[in-house]
Amino acid sequence: MTTKENIINLADTLIREKGYNAFSFNDISKSVGIKTASIHYHFPVKSQLGVAVIELHIEGLKAIIEAYKTSTPLEQLEKFFSIYYAVQKQNKVCIVGSLATDFNTLDENVQSKLKVFSEIMLNWVSTFLEQGKEENAFTFKSESRTKAIMIITNMLAIVQLSRLTNKEDFVVVKNEIINNLTQN
Amino acid sequence: MTTKENIINLADTLIREKGYNAFSFNDISKSVGIKTASIHYHFPVKSQLGVAVIELHIEGLKAIIEAYKTSTPLEQLEKFFSIYYAVQKQNKVCIVGSLATDFNTLDENVQSKLKVFSEIMLNWVSTFLEQGKEENAFTFKSESRTKAIMIITNMLAIVQLSRLTNKEDFVVVKNEIINNLTQN
């Protein structure tokens, strides 16, 4: 892994552990082992690092979508859950939730990049829900985009809320969604 | 309103607009019209102000719960929605979501106070959902605490997510929850 990739990965972890405005170049400096001034060589301003972090998430999600293109809707749903399961396991939150609460403090470039990511996620979930409905794998009455929002908000918030309530609540929510989608 | 109350209310707004680590004593100073040093007279350290903000939310929620004690489950649900509707209208997020993403940077006193608030909220929603189920006003198969978590996570996250997608998505989520609870 290059130093640049190292910096991005670390920034990603810090953003989702502590929040965008709580992490500093000094945090990264200590972990990567280079001085803060050297970080500026790779990312002249902090917001460019923020953009790079989101771009990494976009690439990763696009790769998953592509890899699961021919999988069943249920398999795609399970993959979606597995992403958040990993987030939860690491005591992080998801990138959308973390940056959404800081949204009004973010540079325009970070804001618009985050919107791109959330749209890709929403479209993906909507698509495999719709497909699952057509194949009678899933049962729900609402529009697929609406159902996607319901499920995404459940996931996005449970990784936040379970920091206060109980780690096991993640599985409770996951199972409730599956039961609800596959009932009858 | 006293200066102290003024400070608390302003801090609350700033936390939910910009995040805990993004708001400063200087922000409050400018709005309240007193110097930052004077704020320290009321709140020696920032975390004490954070605690006071959450205590205000606890008092407010307790008052609502008490006021709606004899109301129908549906009325209590509508009241619950109205709280988040106001949050959404003001382009804020809820206090739990805002502080949950910054949780690992918060003082212990703020962390534990936030847990108290989330527990009160969860208990309230669980209780009126349970009552609604017994009275056949609501239809759902899961445990009331689970259903409460599903609904709370929908609300908590939609005020965040709709900053990226569409303001109208709040109403979409609200209606979906009601349709889901009152179907059959």
Place this chain on the structure above:
DNA sequence: GTCTATATGATGATAGAC
């Protein structure tokens, strides 16, 4: 690419006068 050195400004916080 990484370093040292530094600029510049904001931050939370304290001491003491009024």
Place this chain on the structure above:
DNA sequence: GTCTATCATCATATAGAC
């Protein structure tokens, strides 16, 4: 209760040597 003055610390960012 609020002020002025000040502090130590931390932040992002830049210039220029290696």
